[in-house]
Amino acid sequence: MSNDIVVSMQDIHKKFLGTEIETHALQGVSLNIYKGEFVAITGPSGCGKSTLLTIMGLLDSASDGNYFISDIETRGLNVDQRTQVRNQHIGYVFQSFNLIDSMTVFENVALPLEHRGEKSQAIKNAVIDALEKVGMQHRTNYKPNQISGGQQQRVAIARALVGNPDLILVDEPTGNLDTKNGDAVMKLLMDLNKQGSTIVMVTHDTRYSALADRQIQLLDGKVVGEKQVRSNDEKEVA
Amino acid sequence: MRIYINAFKQGIARIFTLPRLSLPLITTLGLTLAAVLTVVSVANVLLFKPLPDINEKDLYQVELSMELNEGFNVPFFSDPRRVASLKKHYGDELSWGHVSASDTQVEVGGTAITVMQYNAVSGSPETLGLALLQGLGTDAGNTEEGVWISESLWKSSYASTTDLSKQTVRLEGREFPILGVIENFTSISLENIDDQLTEQVWRFRDLDKTLETPDSIAMSMGSMTFVRGTFDAIPKAKDLETWFVDYVNSDIAIDQARQFLLSKPVSGELTSYRDAFIGDSQRLVFLLLTAMVCLLTMACLNLLNMFIAHYQSRTKEFSIQICMGSSVAKLRGLIFTENMPMFLMATVLGLITTGWLIKILPTLAGDNLPLLDQISLTTGSVSIGFAIILFINLIFAAIALLNVDKKALTESLNSSGKGTPAQQKQTINKLLMVIQLTLACVLLTSAIASVKDSYQQVYSDLGYSMPNAYEVSMQFSDEEWAASLNDFEQYRGSELQQLRRDFTQRLSATGGEIIDTTTLPLTANVLMNAFPDPDTGDTMMVRPMLWAPGLLSTFEIDVLAGRNLTPEDVDLPNILITKSFAMERVGDSNWENAVNTELKMGQEESDIFTIVGIVEDINPLPSGTIFVDAPEIYFSAPVAMTINQLSAVVLMPEGEQLDLEKLVPLVKGVDPRLGELQVASMQQRWQSVTQATRLNMYVVMGLAALTLTLAAIGVSGLSQMTAGQKRYELAVRMATGAKQRALLTLLLRDSVWMLVIGLGLGLAAAVTAYQYLLNMFETAPAFDWTATAGINFLLAAVMILSIAIPGWAVIRKDPMRALREL
Structure with missing residues (x-):
């Protein structure tokens, strides 16, 4: 596998077993994500976007197929091993932010590094750096309920990037935000991508998916289309 | 490490910010821990600590x-x-x-x-x-x-x-x-x-x-x-019984006495000194320990249910932690650390309460426990306390995350906050509640049997009333003198008669009415007489009472057949017997026929008495000096009795007390060979005789109330959780026209199986456990189906209310409001 490939998925299937019916959410998805790419996964509701993202983020495992992240084979990993890989290699941004209410902004952002067992000073430096990148350095001691939705999303992004992951997964980042805040978050993601972060974003908003380098279209659990908007080289020139 | 320090700090903050969680935990766990530690301290002394003064070995x-x-x-x-x-x-x-x-x-x-x-x-x-x-x-x-x-x-x-x-x-x-x-x-x-x-x-x-x-x-x-x-050299039970026969045959010279002794069953017993000293306390301690552990388990199950509800509300937080790189084991460690301050507070409260309980143990236990002064809160007990708490915390932390798995992760992290989350499964909660109900049922069944038995012992019909009467007595301190007084009593004007006359005359200056009898019906000075029945050869045990004019009427002891004695009977061998004695003699149905029959208390002419009347029995009270249910015989004169003290009963007007300071100089000069003046009022005597039983009753009632409360809190907590999770469904049903009663039935139906299984298992366990209890304690009251049914009915009623009330609180809200709140 090329060193430039961050994510490699081959023939990924995901089945959900209900009490009466079986749902085949992903039906043989294969794709690669390259280092420094900004990929948007699009498609109508129920097409399997979020399922694909949770498998990519190792929050769930595929029913079948192979998935490599940063050359690590993920099939057969147990919950704790998946957690460790996620902690080391993935940053995750949720639509509903998922910040812990009882913790401050600083503590929320510090979480991945705390779990890695980093030293206090290193955590402090990294958190401040991440918060500066998202413009939230002035709100370190605030609790999530004391800041706006847009600010919460920026903190969630800071938490995703604080560990310097190989891949940042973003699930409907603007879904819970108004246009102004949505635009600001998108600008932030693009800036991060320009600084070298690999980003995979799930969205159904065509306005924002158009800003990605590549769009992958899903329908009924299958990749039905792929559109290269610009290459990394073009991005560098721009 | 820092993350654990932060968790500990958050735990301290939660004590104050989450009083709904911290207060029940600290108080319930602290108090039940105190009960367990007190019993552990008692057990430690009774079972393991060497006796303080003697050498127990061999x-x-x-x-x-x-x-x-x-x-x-x-x-x-x-x-x-x-x-x-x-x-x-x-x-x-x-x-x-x-x-x-x-x-x-x-x-x-x-x-x-x-x-x-x-x-x-x-x-x-x-x-x-x-x-x-x-x-x-x-x-x-x-x-x-x-x-x-x-x-x-x-x-x-x-x-x-x-x-x-x-x-x-x-x-x-x-x-x-x-x-x-x-x-x-x-x-x-x-x-x-x-x-x-x-x-x-x-x-x-x-x-x-x-x-x-x-x-x-x-x-x-x-x-x-x-x-x-050495154990081998010491005579065993059988050896003692064999020795007894040899001894009686060789060393008892009087034929009649020898025959009497050989006719009685004897049983030898060889017990280690410690076991003999501790007696039933060992089994009592095991029983108490079991009860306390059951109570602690019930409290823990309650708290665990509450904690599970609390953890369920934090599922998203746990999921985020896992998503950010925490392993489930690490998360359990964090929860353990976070809960530590609350558990430590509970331990401190438990230890303080234990110290206090040990201090008041002499009052609580009375004479029921030996070595009370040796019982203290030792390092061992404190360590056990901490170990119990750490263990419980560990269990709580382990169970807290039982539901947090990958499914929970994806479900909770990917929910956008729109709509209503599906109702979480409550299998564990309901299972815990069934166990709790089972334990409650066992504890309550035993408790109610004990309470009922104590109540019947203390407040049963004694066969007499309790006027404002005092027993005033002075012991014969010289045994030889006492023997000569009794020997010459049969003669008119004997020394004993003169002493009694002098004594009662002096007492009359107190202002009370004097009854010239030996004892109160409720007395500490119990005399027992044994005589061989000449007809059957059986030994009869009776309690001789000295009749006096006004005795029966004062204490409202009814004459059931025949007549009362009169002063004219004093020189005649006439007696009154009790109904139970009459039934024993002539049969249950025609006991009245015992009137005007003879009672032979020996072979001599002077041992034959005529029964002139039958009176109500005096029922013995628990914990009396000697708890023997022997029938009373009222003698018209003390000829057939062995008098061991000079005594009389003083009946004071209602509301007045016998003035001791006035009494002491009055009786001082009766005879120098008389011991100290002893005065006991009937009320005081009743209070002291029944104290241990009443205390036992109140303690067990407290235990039963605590059990019922814990069960009610647990069930109501679970019901609240269920109703809370069903709020959306209930609100939608209400909004679409469901009647409130139908919704209440829906909630009850959801929990009623838990009640039925819990009570059913509890009843079976209670019956089994009670059989063990009866084997352990011969004095334990018999299993009472009526009381058991009653207490289980009460438990079921409390449980139904505990389900219905929190559910009703949700149901009675305006449906639109309920919908808006979601």
Whole structure:
């Protein structure tokens, strides 16, 4: 596998077993994500976007197929091993932010590094750096309920990037935000991508998916289309 | 590490920010832990701690009990001569001892002191392993010339002097030289000792010399025989029973007495001294420990349910932590750390309460537990307390995340907050609740049986009323004088009659009405008479009472058949018997026919009495001096009774008390051979006799109330959780026209299976557990189906209310409001 490939998925299937019916959410998805790419996964509701993202983020495992992240084979990993890989290699941004209410902004952002067992000073430096990148350095001691939705999303992004992951997964980042805040978050993601972060974003908003380098279209659990908007080289020139 | 420190800090904050969680945990866990630790402290002392004064190794208590009447056993070794015979039989390999004890007054330098008098055979302290601190050993010979005193008395009254040669103590009207000082002896348990005094006086008899006099042919309570030696060398139960037959045949000269003794069942018993001393307490401790552990388990199940509800509300937070790189084990560690401050607070509260409970233990336990002064909160108990708490915390942390798995992760993290989350499964909660209900059922069944039994014992119909009456008495301190008083009582104008007349005349100056009888119906001075029935040969045990004019009417003891005695009966052998005695004699259906029949209490002419009337029985109260249900016989004169004290009953007007200060000088000059004046009111006596039973009843009632409350809190918490999770469904149903009653039925139906299974299992477990209890304690009340059904009905009713009330709180809200709140 090329060193430039961050994510490699081959023939990924995901089945959900209900009490009466079986749902085949992903039906043989294969794709690669390259280092420094900004990929948007699009498609109508129920097409399997979020399922694909949770498998990519190792929050769930595929029913079948192979998935490599940063050359690590993920099939057969147990919950704790998946957690460790996620902690080391993935940053995750949720639509509903998922910040812990009882913790401050600083503590929320510090979480991945705390779990890695980093030293206090290193955590402090990294958190401040991440918060500066998202413009939230002035709100370190605030609790999530004391800041706006847009600010919460920026903190969630800071938490995703604080560990310097190989891949940042973003699930409907603007879904819970108004246009102004949505635009600001998108600008932030693009800036991060320009600084070298690999980003995979799930969205159904065509306005924002158009800003990605590549769009992958899903329908009924299958990749039905792929559109290269610009290459990394073009991005560098721009 | 920092993440754990932060979790600990958050835990401290949660004590104050989450009082709905922290307060129940700290109080419930703290208080139940205190109950467990108190019982653990008691168990530690009773089961493991060496007795403080004696050497228990190879020390055994031996006894040969003779059953004189059903349930009434007397110790055959009460006469030390029999112990001497046993010693002779088994040779010098074993060392023997025999002790009887009673409270008495001594004078030291003109000051009267109440002490414990031990009458023992020489060598007893040495056999027990008591240390001799000063003076001669008790096996040195000529021991009868002086006395030995205890360390406490030596310190308090003789200033620990080492020169005992000129020291004396005045006892029983004589001055005795003090021959030695012995370590305080408190590891002794006898029926007649209420308070264990450490000021003690020992008198000794030479054991071997007792064989020089004939057997006393008497048996009395309040003595103990012990032996030290290897187990193989010590006589066993069967050996004792064989020895008894040989002894009676060879050493009891009077044919009638010999036949009488041989006709009675005897049972030998060899028990280690510690087991004999601790007695039933060991089983009581196990029982209490089981009850307390059940209670702690119930409390934990409740709290666990509450915590699970709390953790469920934090599922998203846990999921985020896992998403950010925490392993489930690490998360459990964080929860454990976060809960630690609350659990530590509960431990501190538990330890403080334990200290307090141990302090009030003497009041709570009364005379029911030995070695009370040895019980303390030890490092071991504190360590056990911390270990229990850490263990519970560990369990809580483990169970908290049982539902947090990958599914929970994706479900909770990917929910956008739109709509309503699906209702979480409550299998664990409901399972815990079923266990809790089962435990509650077992505890309540046992508790209600105990409470009902105590209540019936204390508040049953005693067969008499309780007027404002006082028993005033003075003991005959000189045994020879007492014997001569009784011997000459049959003669008109005897010394005893004169004394009684003088006594009652003096008492009349108190302003009360005097009843010239020996005792109150409720007395501490219980006299028992045994006589062989000439017709059947059976031994009859009766309680002789001295009749006096006004006695029956004052205490409202009904004459059920025949007539009452009158002053004209005083010179006649006429008696009254009780209904139970009449039924025993002539049958249950025609007991009235016992009137005008004769009662032969011996072979002599003077032993034949005529029954002129039948009266109501006097029912014995629990924990009395001797708990024997023997029928009363009312004699018109004290001829057939053995009077051991000068006594009378003073009936004071309602609301007035007998003035003791006025009474003491009044009776002072009756006779110098009379002991201290004793005054006991009927009410006081009732209070003291029933105190332990009432206390037991209140403690068990408290335990039952706590059990019921814990069960109610648990079920209501679960119901609240269920109703809370079903709010959306309930609100939608309400909004679409469902009636409130239908919604309540929906909630009840969801929980009723839990109630049925819990109570069903509980009932089965209760019946089984109670059978074990009956095997362990012969005195435990019989299983009561009515009471069990009643308490289970109450439990079911409380549970239904606990389900319905929180559910109703949700249902009664405006449906639109409920929908808006979601």
